[in-house]
Amino acid sequence: PRLTVLGTLRTSRPSRKPVETMASISVASDPINTAAVKLALPDIDEENKEKLRRLIINNHNSFAFKTIELTHTTLVKHVIDTQGQGSIRQRAYRTSPKQKEIAKNIIEELMQNKIIRYSMSPWAAPI
Known part of the structure; x- marks a missing residue:
């Protein structure tokens, strides 16, 4: 395996x-x-x-x-039942410059390791 x-x-x-x-x-x-x-x-x-x-x-x-x-799997699939509701629009969270820098570094690391990807989806997290 x-x-x-x-x-x-x-x-x-x-x-x-x-x-x-x-x-x-x-x-x-x-x-x-x-x-x-x-x-x-x-x-x-x-x-x-x-x-x-x-x-x-x-x-x-x-x-x-x-x-x-971290890696991904194709062994398990999931569906999130939104019960017909659309996405909820939210503004980006307020963060200090230090928090922004930390978040940027974490996001870059996750993107490099292909854990997350860039998205313009209305469901994307507002960070």
Whole structure:
């Protein structure tokens, strides 16, 4: 299947990290940093945070930790039932210059990795 780990490659130099090759994608197998779980979920007790951390570590191949690891699938199709309603017109959100720069960088990264594309659709997000 697509994105299946094919094996681990090790270089003869001990300073290099092992690399996992998944189909046509190569990613360094760094230890998974789950500190973000603690920061993102401040209201969850430590026991459940630890369970979530273990779940992520045990199933790390199912998660994308970098934008470049995201991909698309043709295995699942979906339809959004708008119940005959047209799109809702909205103005672009008010953002500070710093937020605009961050959004621009994120959008460029997503476009480079073909996660999103330019659209003039009336359903497009106003950002």
